[in-house]
Amino acid sequence: MSTPFIVDAHVHTGFMSGFFAEETDAAALVRRMDSLGIALSVNLCNMVSLLRGPAFGMDALEKDFETSSRRIYYCGTFNPLSGGEDLAYLEKVLGRPGFRGIKIHPPWHKVAADNPSYEPVWKFASDNGLVLVSHTWSRSSYNPAQALSLPDLFEGWIKKYPKTRFLMAHAGGRGNGHAQAVRLASEYENVYLDCAGDIYIPGMFVKLKHLIDTGKFLFGSDWTMMDPRAHLTHIMLSDLSGEQKYRLLAGNARTLYRLP
Amino acid sequence: MSSYLDSIEKAVGEKRAALESLAFFDAELWIGRPLEYHAPTSGTFAAEGVAGYMESRGLRGALLSTTEGLLMSPQDGNGDLLEADGLLPDSVFTVWNGLPLFPAEPGLLPLPEKLHKRCRGIRLFPKSQRFPLEDWVLGSLADWMTDIRLPLFLWHVETDFTDLYRFAKRYPSLPVVLESQWQKILYPLRVVYNLLKGCPNILLEMSNLVLPGAVEYFVREFGAERLVFGSFYPMAEPLTAMGLLIDADISREGMRMIAGDNMRRLIGEVRV
Numbered sequence: 001m002s003t004p005f006i007v008d009a010h011v012h013t014g015f016m017s018g019f020f021a022e023e024t025d026a027a028a029l030v031r032r033m034d035s036l037g038i039a040l041s042v043n044l045c046n047m048v049s050l051l052r053g054p055a056f057g058m059d060a061l062e063k064d065f066e067t068s069s070r071r072i073y074y075c076g077t078f079n080p081l082s083g084g085e086d087l088a089y090l091e092k093v094l095g096r097p098g099f100r101g102i103k104i105h106p107p108w109h110k111v112a113a114d115n116p117s118y119e120p121v122w123k124f125a126s127d128n129g130l131v132l133v134s135h136t137w138s139r140s141s142y143n144p145a146q147a148l149s150l151p152d153l154f155e156g157w158i159k160k161y162p163k164t165r166f167l168m169a170h171a172g173g174r175g176n177g178h179a180q181a182v183r184l185a186s187e188y189e190n191v192y193l194d195c196a197g198d199i200y201i202p203g204m205f206v207k208l209k210h211l212i213d214t215g216k217f218l219f220g221s222d223w224t225m226m227d228p229r230a231h232l233t234h235i236m237l238s239d240l241s242g243e244q245k246y247r248l249l250a251g252n253a254r255t256l257y258r259l260p
Numbered sequence: 261m262s263s264y265l266d267s268i269e270k271a272v273g274e275k276r277a278a279l280e281s282l283a284f285f286d287a288e289l290w291i292g293r294p295l296e297y298h299a300p301t302s303g304t305f306a307a308e309g310v311a312g313y314m315e316s317r318g319l320r321g322a323l324l325s326t327t328e329g330l331l332m333s334p335q336d337g338n339g340d341l342l343e344a345d346g347l348l349p350d351s352v353f354t355v356w357n358g359l360p361l362f363p364a365e366p367g368l369l370p371l372p373e374k375l376h377k378r379c380r381g382i383r384l385f386p387k388s389q390r391f392p393l394e395d396w397v398l399g400s401l402a403d404w405m406t407d408i409r410l411p412l413f414l415w416h417v418e419t420d421f422t423d424l425y426r427f428a429k430r431y432p433s434l435p436v437v438l439e440s441q442w443q444k445i446l447y448p449l450r451v452v453y454n455l456l457k458g459c460p461n462i463l464l465e466m467s468n469l470v471l472p473g474a475v476e477y478f479v480r481e482f483g484a485e486r487l488v489f490g491s492f493y494p495m496a497e498p499l500t501a502m503g504l505l506i507d508a509d510i511s512r513e514g515m516r517m518i519a520g521d522n523m524r525r526l527i528g529e530v531r532v
Binding site for chain 1: 263266271272276297298301443446448471474497499502506509
């Protein structure tokens with residue numbers, strides 16, 4: 001890859017408790033980005049922020065942004081169980097140059113996506129021009145908490161906050177949630193999807209060509225858990241035009257996150 | 261923009277050339293209905309489509325399995341593989357679904373002296389088909405498979421790793437292919453890597469080995485001779501594993517082994 005231009009719109013940093021991970025910090029991420037022609041990443045976000053709250057992890061994210069020469073942008077987090085505190089902190093750090101959105105994670109925070117306790121973050125994202133990102137997945141026999149993030153559960157918020165740019169991470173997963181996510185992104189102007197995670201669906205990028213064309217589908221890897229290379233060859237060899245590949249790999253993320 | 265498009269065009273050319281330069285042998289090609297979890301996003305694939313599919317993907321050979329061995333019964337699944345026989349290219353072999361040899365059960369099962377000519381492996385589903393991976397249940401099957409060097413295939417979600425460790429130690433000459441499906445094998449890797457360290461007769465199939473740098477790590481720790489390419493098509497996109505391999509920072513020789521040589525060697529050793 002001669003000119004690095006790719007934007008990986010879905011990465012994480014931090015040690016993983018539940019499984020072996022060899023690459024975990026920003027320095028390792030930058031090495032991986034350099035080896036694959038990835039110009040920028042969006043961190044969604046470090047494990048400390050996800051598990052303890054933004055006040056515990058966002059300083060490190062801003063530091064990673066600076067030490068990576070402003071290549072690793074990031075999101076804050078909102079846990080509905082500590083919503084007031086989290087929003088007060090996010091308000092304080094508004095304007096930091098690397099801060100681009102807010103991540104919510106219904107299965108990890110154990111609160112269903114349609115619970116009223118999420119309303120403040122939908123409003124906050126709308127008022128402040130931040131992207132709101134949520135983990136989304138399908139029903140899973142081995143991980144029942146995934147049902148808290150079924151894409152259809154978000155539809156009420158999507159309708160109520162049409163100015164909130166809402167990104168469904170993992171495009172609803174591999175099972176029945178995927179069709180829900182595709183429907184919502186196709187029907188609503190403010191809904192976007194990324195391909196992060198093990199959603200290695202045969203022919204997926206061609207099937208979702210219409211979402212690439214409308215700026216709705218973004219490349220993301222889910223590094224530290226997934227290797228960006230798992231999607232890159234599939235994208236490059238898909239029956240898409242060069243422009244469509246560029247939009248999927250970089251252009252759509254640059255527009256959504258307002259990246260340079 | 262034009263320099264980005266040039267980069268894309270260059271990458272496309274390089275990836276095509278890398279794929280064409282390797283003689284891929286797919287250890288995980290599946291007919292039958294997709295598994296429930298994968299069904300909403302899977303294509304359908306039948307024996308009639310195997311030859312055309314392999315040509316379109318540049319595959320030089322494959323091991324064909326069927327989900328019906330799990331969704332219906334081992335005997336029904338094996339019957340489907342038998343029925344497919346006349347439709348398959350010579351480079352395609354089959355993996356039959358096995359059961360303990362005792363107590364004997366009716367129907368089409370892989371048995372000593374009755375192994376189908378195209379069969380090059382037996383897959384067990386110990387959890388779903390309700391038996392432990394223990395020598396007092398599977399000893400006679402394991403002895404026979406060891407004797408003819410017939411590989412044992414196991415999805416990682418279908419076995420208890422402690423049982424598998426004991427079993428592989430008990431039968432050190434039995435080749436075992438641990439498959440990375442149907443859930444990603446990322447979560448149990450702390451155990452799996454110790455299993456591989458302790459049991460040299462276990463190989464790993466890579467269709468869902470997606471942890472960053474996993475191919476390089478595997479080759480460094482266990483050697484390229486123990487990793488085998490598989491796609492899990494049509495439930496997964498073949499270019500996922502192909503991409504992880506062609507972009508891996510490993511030797512050309514290692515890449516050739518993983519792409520197909522390891523599996524060709526393994527099935528070449530079967531004494532049918």
